[in-house]
Amino acid sequence: NAGVTQTPKFQVLKTGQSMTLQCAQDMNHNSMYWYRQDPGMGLRLIYYSASEGTTDKGEVPNGYNVSRLNKREFSLRLESAAPSQTSVYFCASGGGGPSFYSNQPQHFGDGTRLSIL
Amino acid sequence: TQLLEQSPQFLSIQEGENLTVYCNSSSVFSSLQWYRQEPGEGPVLLVTVVTGGEVKKLKRLTFQFGDARKDSSLHITAAQPGDTGLYLCAGSRYALNFGKGTSLLVTP
Numbered sequence: 001n002a003g004v005t006q007t008p009k010f011q012v013l014k015t016g017q018s019m020t021l022q023c024a025q026d027m028n029h030n031s032m033y034w035y036r037q038d039p040g041m042g043l044r045l046i047y048y049s050a051s052e053g054t055t056d057k058g059e060v061p062n063g064y065n066v067s068r069l070n071k072r073e074f075s076l077r078l079e080s081a082a083p084s085q086t087s088v089y090f091c092a093s094g095g096g097g098p099s100f101y102s103n104q105p106q107h108f109g110d111g112t113r114l115s116i117l
Numbered sequence: 118t119q120l121l122e123q124s125p126q127f128l129s130i131q132e133g134e135n136l137t138v139y140c141n142s143s144s145v146f147s148s149l150q151w152y153r154q155e156p157g158e159g160p161v162l163l164v165t166v167v168t169g170g171e172v173k174k175l176k177r178l179t180f181q182f183g184d185a186r187k188d189s190s191l192h193i194t195a196a197q198p199g200d201t202g203l204y205l206c207a208g209s210r211y212a213l214n215f216g217k218g219t220s221l222l223v224t225p
Contacts, residue, residue, distance in 0.1 A: 043207075109159050
């Protein structure tokens with residue numbers, strides 16, 4: 001079972017470059033999320049999508065854009081990378097159950113480790 | 118602003134010992150989730166608690182949600198090296214807010 005798949009796993013960028021992080025889930029979940037994890041800061045929500053066709057800002061959206069391409073895929077784009085965006089990025093999905101709580105992040109990918117020089 | 122405070126930040130114990138990890142907040146949450154994360158991997162959901170005072174058991178792990186739905190605890194009985202990892206609590210309001218985690222090391 002694939003679950004949540006993130007690509008790439010590692011990436012090094014130069015300041016000012018752009019790139020897109022890809023995420024796909026095969027669990028037919030409604031909700032998808034992008035988090036960043038930094039030492040001493042915990043997991044912080046960047047953007048989320050409660051359903052196909054909708055996206056909303058989270059706690060730290062500046063410098064990022066997202067696209068919910070279809071129900072399976074949710075991409076995160078850095079238009080002009082900055083060193084402060086060096087982090088580990090996690091995509092998560094949730095939903096498929098009857099309760100509100102099942103729509104919260106339940107399954108995480110293994111992360112994209114991004115370094116910006 | 119960190120809505121959820123986890124303690125202790127680090128914990129190193131020997132196999133067979135018991136331990137408790139705490140997750141505290143001044144805010145009320147509609148639900149609270151516990152995850153475990155191993156190095157190089159994403160968090161894995163362990164449990165969701167939704168009712169004040171609720172206690173859930175998962176083998177040697179016991180999770181409790183405070184009566185006022187502001188805090189939670191995770192108790193591990195007879196810890197094993199396989200329990201080593203980062204334990205994260207996350208509270209649900211309009212979105213999920215994560216604590217910084219408790220890093221647990223269990224040595225044989």
